[in-house]
Amino acid sequence: MDGSSDPNAPRKAWLSLLARSAPADVARLWEAAGLAPAHDVLRAPEIGAVMVRGRAGAVGAPFNLGEMTVTRTTVALTGGIVGHGYVQGRDKAHATHAALIDALMQTDAAAGIESAILAPLRDAANTRRDARAKRAAATKVDFFTVARGED
Amino acid sequence: MPQTTLAGGFADPPQDAAQAFRGIMQAMARPGRIETVGGVRPPAPLSVAAATLLLTLCDPDTGLYLAGACDTPAVRDWITFHTGAPFVAPADATFALGAWHDIDLSVLPIGTPEYPDRSATVIVEVPNLTHGGAKLRGPGIKDIAMLNLPDLPALQQNAALFPLGLDFFFTSGADLAALPRSTKVT
Numbered sequence: 001m002d003g004s005s006d007p008n009a010p011r012k013a014w015l016s017l018l019a020r021s022a023p024a025d026v027a028r029l030w031e032a033a034g035l036a037p038a039h040d041v042l043r044a045p046e047i048g049a050v051m052v053r054g055r056a057g058a059v060g061a062p063f064n065l066g067e068m069t070v071t072r073t074t075v076a077l078t079g080g081i082v083g084h085g086y087v088q089g090r091d092k093a094h095a096t097h098a099a100l101i102d103a104l105m106q107t108d109a110a111a112g113i114e115s116a117i118l119a120p121l122r123d124a125a126n127t128r129r130d131a132r133a134k135r136a137a138a139t140k141v142d143f144f145t146v147a148r149g150e151d
Numbered sequence: 152m153p154q155t156t157l158a159g160g161f162a163d164p165p166q167d168a169a170q171a172f173r174g175i176m177q178a179m180a181r182p183g184r185i186e187t188v189g190g191v192r193p194p195a196p197l198s199v200a201a202a203t204l205l206l207t208l209c210d211p212d213t214g215l216y217l218a219g220a221c222d223t224p225a226v227r228d229w230i231t232f233h234t235g236a237p238f239v240a241p242a243d244a245t246f247a248l249g250a251w252h253d254i255d256l257s258v259l260p261i262g263t264p265e266y267p268d269r270s271a272t273v274i275v276e277v278p279n280l281t282h283g284g285a286k287l288r289g290p291g292i293k294d295i296a297m298l299n300l301p302d303l304p305a306l307q308q309n310a311a312l313f314p315l316g317l318d319f320f321f322t323s324g325a326d327l328a329a330l331p332r333s334t335k336v337t
Binding site for chain 2: 040043046082
């Protein structure tokens with residue numbers, strides 16, 4: 001699928017970021033942002049398992065990689081805007097924060113949330129990925145053939 | 152997206168669904184008995200009893216067929232949010248929901264001789280439920296039970312298919328009654 005033509009791509013990006021971020025980071029930034037929007041809970045936080053599926057090389061036949069624990073919740077702001085939070089792990093506060101951030105990102109508060117919460121989370125995610133890539137790169141083996149001069 | 156499309160599910164899902172299931176089971180075990188269920192606020196035109204049935208019995212593995220006036224975007228959004236049940240053609244349905252005249256019973260699955268359980272359960276929205284009209288006899292009924300049924304010949308035909316056939320719930324407001332395929336109606 002062409003990511004650039006998907007109208008939901010930005011929302012998918014921030015939901016993905018929130019799902020993978022550490023609960024403590026999200027909670028700390030949420031507190032620091034000092035937001036407390038009035039909201040109704042449409043679906044109380046609940047813990048379940050989802051099957052993670054993959055494709056070999058991103059093109060092969062789909063297979064089941066394994067199950068992972070997720071927590072989900074849905075909130076509605078007083079204006080009626082609905083936010084969904086699906087996060088990995090079993091931290092219900094994390095799911096609630098994610099749902100509230102998702103709802104607020106659809107309002108005028110989006111720019112503030114972006115700079116106060118999402119940007120730091122994105123930096124942390126990039127740092128984590130780079131550190132991991134560096135560790136993996138140190139174990140990389142380059143295979144090459146030395147000309148043996150048999151002629 | 153207006154909030155009303157998603158609000159109105161069970162407030163305390165484990166307990167509310169268990170209580171609703173108890174009522175539904177009693178209704179199915181004693182055909183003709185009218186049970187009152189609730190705990191949900193569905194979008195129009197769903198009745199409370201029909202919506203409670205869906206939230207209690209449907210999940211992503213049960214295909215749902217919405218017939219006639221019940222098939223609105225608001226109803227679909229609400230059911231998807233609360234149950235995740237897929238919407239399917241009548242021939243693949245595990246549950247069918249609608250008014251009596253909107254549902255074509257002949258195309259719904261009635262099960263196979265090897266697997267009579269692979270049949271549809273039909274939820275029929277009716278204007279009212281009273282103990283009067285048709286006489287019900289069969290398992291779960293001591294002597295005779297009375298229930299107002301929309302169409303006697305079609306239900307007699309369904310009972311004649313036993314062990315195959317459809318099972319029915321009739322819903323009106325917060326009331327529901329059941330008519331399994333094993334009940335003889337006259």
